[in-house]
Amino acid sequence: MAAFHHHPSTDLRRLFHCLTIASFLSILCFSLVYLLTRCCESELTDNSEINVPTPEFLVSGAGWPYGRNGTSVIKEVTTTSGEVVFSGHSGLEANSSGKEWTAARRLPQALIIGVKKGGTRALLEFLRLHPDIRALGSEPHFFDRHYARGLDWYRLKEGMTVAQ
Template sequence: MFIPRIGEENDAQFEPGMLRRGLDFAGLVNKKSFGLTLLLFACVLYLSYSFNSCLVANLNRALRQQRSHGGLLSYVGTASTPVIRVPESREHGIKKETVVRVVPLTWTGVQDPASMNGNETSDLVDGSPKYRFLRHQGLRPTRKLPDALIIGVKKGGTRALLEFIRLHPDVRAAGSEIHFFDRFHDKGFQWYRHHMPPTLEGQLTMEKTPSYFVTREVPQRVHEMNPATKLLVVVRDPVTRAISDYTQVSSKKPGMLRFEELAFLNGTGGSGLVDTSWGPVKIGVYARHLERWLHCFPLEQMLFVSGERLIVDPAAEMARVQVWVYLSFSIGIRD
């Protein structure tokens, strides 16, 4: 068979049969290529579907095993929880650090207690896998009134204490300040209970509202709820606390008078007479407020936590708290 090349001058001509056979051959090749491509695509699709099915099955099996073996309760001592190490100091050549294992807590508290009325009695509970597993076992968590209260003081370190204590697996705490005993007491204990997180048998329910400590009516109201309530008070150097309080307020009120103009009776501090009726100073006169609480509760039911030690030695201070509220020791120092 002779095929002429472009540019060559010759008189060769294609035979009709030759052209037809060439076209048939090209069509056959195209059909085979399309078939092979289709077959290859089907194989890839099948392998992809099989791989994804196996992956999903393995994930589901792993989740079921995790829920059955470790989903009932989370313990701080388990190796699966992330670790936070806070370096502290060296004593006698030994390096100390605070070791905290973070236990996931899904309760975030009520965003705005004032926006909820007494008729809202939602029975929603924690939607985490742990509690879904418990409901299947007939161990549905319930809401209850708090066993312990962080009652003060403002700018003393109450938020730090709450965040530390919430790391404990046996503690469930409302995430926001409920202000039940000083603002919403007329709504009743049923309203208060529905602002508490769902808890299991044996878990400690807590709430933090710093203004409780300085509000006159609160001690008697807490006693009416439960005379055995444990009370935690975070105290701090009164001067440092007052300055911190003033700084927070003045940052929201431009043009506010200087601290010394408000803290002293003559506005200069020259006479040394402190105005104890001014809010930031008044809160720091701890003895005045403590006297009202001691009329309703014995001193043994109150724990005074040092706001300064929560900063410089948090592990030691949290050890005191855990012992006092009868919690297992879960936050400590590793040498």
């Protein structure tokens, strides 16, 4: 019966080759992961079309008409599944439709969020009955379709006019 013995230097050489290949593969993997994460990051941050709200906007609520003159409260609601905007104002003379509105264009004060066929339209119609609440006739789909157009587009949507 023949017994084969490897020379120690041959074993060492094999071990060295294995380690070299393993190191090379590790570096390759890390490089690929790094490159991929950098690409994704830049895709997310370099989209100049998307207007990310500034911290000042979020903290101060600029553009949000809560308690503007100390007496009035504007109520605006948007639904998403569809969104529909409500806007209203208390303490004003009503027009023939029971609501009075001036030309100030505001962002909605509230959103109704719901899945398709979740009954958001019914909720909207019930809320619309309130004289201080105004709603868009059609859903602007700002968040799901037109977000990249920015808040100005949203604010200028027909029907976003509210009392002031």
